[in-house]
Amino acid sequence: MNAATPSDAIVEVRGLHTRFGPAVVHEDVSFSVRRGEIFALVGASGCGKSTLLREAIALQPPAAGSIRVFGREVVGLGDEEALPLRRRWGVMFERGALFSALTVTENVGMVLHEHTPLDARLIEEIAALKIALSGLPADAGPKYPNELSGGMRKRAALARAMALDPELLFLDEPTAGLDPLSADGIDVLVRNLRDALGLTILMSTHDLDLLWRTADRVAVLGEGRILGIGAMSELASSNHPLIREYFHGPRGRAAREQAWKQK
């Protein structure tokens, strides 16, 4: 991985401030995500990871600062102006946010219908491929989201996020609420996607296993700032008390040992 040159940064966050009323969520947060890398945001619950993702995908404006995605300023974009950008990225929400009135195939196909001139048969075939790529069995296609388990719903959400072959994926808590086996599946999937499709991935997560196994670089959010940024091995040797607490709790140690064993 080369050092980031400006053109290399897919997502660039500079001097981000976010407030909810009197509560300060982000205070001068800056980082950049390079092309082809898996970048993870971590931090305690309520530290503003999901908020940061929502700001990056132009769903919610920050109080101040700049977020550039593919070199374009996202802050202050309306839905109409954000559309060309949104077609180039895919988003997977924490709770899936699948359209409950549509089947899984229709959920994926709907995005293709909206943005491509493909005919219905082609769309169905491509949707079936995306569903298969996300690791769902073929018989999941005609099912409705409420007939799926939590893990399957996440995969279906991932299939929808990948519908337009995006260059950039935003994943909000991709493994939250999954059993260890399903979570392992997501680990592998995320890595495969990056390796095979050359995707850039920006995710927020609590899952230390996922971090050790997939993330190229990790930013630790806390106290409204970035407490540390770097590869997991670098962060693990950080002296910052909050980072130490985060990575060296009993779970952190177990995840690290697990990751070593696998390597």
Place this chain on the structure above:
Amino acid sequence: MTETIAHQDSDDAADLRPGPSPSEASCEGAWVLRAITQLERRLAVQSFPGGGELVIDAAAVTAMDTSGAWLLHRTIRALEARGRAVRVQGLRPEFDALLRLVVARMPAARAPAAAAPGVLERIGRKAWESVLGGIGLLAFVGECAVALARALAQPRRFRWRPILYNVQTAGFEALPITGTLSFLLGIVIAYQGAEQLRLVGANIYIVDLVGLSMVRELSPLITAIIVAGRSGSAYTAQIGTMKVTEEIDALRTVGVAPMDQLVLPKLLALVVALPLLTVYTDAMGIFGGMIMARAQLDVSFPTFLDRLDEAVSLKSYLIGVGKAPVFAAIIALVGCYRGFQVTGSAESVGRQTTVSVVQSIFLVILIDALFSIAFSWLDL
């Protein structure tokens, strides 16, 4: 990994065409999603004559995404089905990896979709659904009755706060809208009646017309219809959303019966609130008629009120108000029942809310008609 793999902004037309010899073909351009439609059309008319081995030279492919890889794979499969042994060479390693991923994950040919049901089958299904819905509603009424009986046996099971809250939202907060509409209805009836009564010089009978029609029929009916639209729909949407978010299950697991917590308070509150609302709309409707009577027929307020005493008997008044609790029970029961019928999706909440309002208004008018027949039998 600093170069773009899947998304070059090149607009090289993607193509796959036969090469100089029957055992060769060349593949080029950007095999990406936005080129897929044209590409597929071109491939459909492209033929690769001959048999035996076919080597596809793919060195000139400049971009590929999953959709492109899938199309290439599908084309190769189709060729193989015709007895050609296909080999792809020269494909860039990253595209090759992508192609292999697609091959590995490619779903087997999907089963043909079930045939759409015929007209008869659809009618049958709909009819059966209605029957089940009717049976379900009856069962629900029974459950409610049991819960109510239990609550009467142990009065501390009543949840007073939600009852009072529901009286406020379904009753008190409905005063402006029901009052206004009833007032306007009184005006309309008096106005229409005035034209006719003036012709025969029976001006004073405007009091009978407005008084009886409002008190006995229109005021209970319009109030019930408004409340069905206002509160019945709210009941369905609330309970339905709670069902989607598993709050109903959560209530059960903490040992609170949804019937006690959600249904009985609404039922009791509406049974209290709707008759009170009806009394109020009676007054507003007659007031509207009074204003119109004075303006159009010169019937003064005191004359109107004097006549009202004779025109509307206590019996008629009680019949009108007495229908209100029945309507209230229908609205609350249908509203809550439809809420519990919601399954999973947001769309289902919408559908059940629609059904709830339509069904409760239908039942209210139906029961009102039955009341009329019964009262005429009983000579009331």
